[in-house]
Amino acid sequence: MTNPSFNQLKREERRANRAFLSFFLSNRIVILLTVLSLILFFIVPLVKLVFLSFQSDTGITLNHYTEMLKQDRLWKTLKDTFIIVICSSVLSIILGVVAAWFMAYTDIKYKKTLHMTILLSFVLPSYVLTLSWSSFMGNQGIVAGIMQWFNPEAAPWSMYSYGGIIFVMGIHHFPLVYLLTVNVLKKIPRDLEWASRASGAGKWKTFYLVTFPLVLPGVTSGGLLVFLASLDNFGIPAFLGIPKNISVLSTLIYEEIIGFGPSAFARGAALSVILGAIAIVGTLLQWLAVRRIKSADTVITDHSPRYMLGKHRMWITGAIWTFLMFITIVPLFSMVSTSLKKAYGLPFQTANLTLDNYKYILLKNPKVWQSIQNSFVLSITTLGICLVIGSLLAYARVRKPSWATKSAELAIALPYTLPGIVFGLAMIFAWMEPIPGWNPGIYGSIRILFIAYVCRFLIL
Known part of the structure; x- marks a missing residue:
């Protein structure tokens, strides 16, 4: 006779096998x-x-690339792209590093509020910031009104220019550098800086020999991130550049696509491959920079100030607030005031508001x-x-x-x-x-x- 326990074991084994097979x-x-x-x-x-x-009516070809490389417009666009992207990245790096140093190393007042205000210029969509500045610096804007009090013939700096694109792009992206740099600065051991000062090095020499090499990975990573963001940005160069025939790669792709024609999509795709290749190289470099930051991390993040501003504390705080208000709040106010006017060009008076x-x-x-x-x-x-x-x-x-x-x-x-x-x-x-x-x-x-x-x- 068959053992009942043996049959039960067999049934359990079959159920387990079915469950494993199902899983x-x-x-x-x-x-x-x-x-x-x-x-x-x-x-x-x-x-x-x-x-x-690479596709054409005759099959796979390099004609789209070779034809574009022969065009002066592409080379001018590449030159304009790198001028705008590099110059705006340098501006972002300078602003981001200065802001990060004051926030990490000094006893400047209202740090939490300042931190949020610094991020505001990046939180605002780029086209909103662009509209604000074009309204602020326009012929009917606030700056033009102030200048014409002193000289009726005076005209403000045109935002529809290389300088305008670089400036707006630079102030829009500098919080990226700030965010990556401020955390690295707070993790630099102050013992190293004290040792340098104790050995006779001054403030600037200590910064050059100790602080700057340790913060460089953060600055590099932030700079490369800004480079990629500037390369990717479409709204700012489209709004300020296209009216003045200033093209970057992102706007040139758009112009190619909307231009239609038998090979418009293929040319746009070829330009996209070029732009994508540049972006991927930049991303790899940025990733390597981030890895250097991680390898240099310390356990403790030091939030206490290392430099006391003393009697300069109030005016430095005021200067930073004034700058932040100037690059974000004031242009936004100009755009809001324009939206309340009955017609564009009317002075900002109660009778003209609606x-x-x-x-x-x-x-x-x-x-x-x-x-x-x-x-x-x-x-x-x-x-x-x-x-x-x-x-x-x-x-x-x-x-x-x-x-x-x-x-x-x-x-x-x-x-x-x-x-x-x-x-x-x-x-x-x-x-x-x-x-x-x-x-x-x-x-x-x-x-x-x-x-x-x-x-x-x-x-x-």
């Missing part, structure tokens, strides 16, 4: 779906963009409320999806490190590495016809914005 298959299915999703949403758009840049502009926008224009609704729906939905999927991917990357999780991390990082206009163009090419002969109707709808947002910001 193994479900695990494999999840991994397969994840890989397919990464390829479809993150890799295919970029591959299509690169492929289109709320009709806001009544039309908020009560008589249904497109505004549709736009607000779309913005909130996209933002909240993207936030929820990125929190869930991003957390799961992060958990897998940390708890189960392998070549697969590293590859997944690299795949979701690529869209954020590329300039926005490059990734936007890749999404258009991918979702117009994901599979040859099949158009799912995603392009031209809000769904493509949702897909692009999730792909772009998932790495964060």
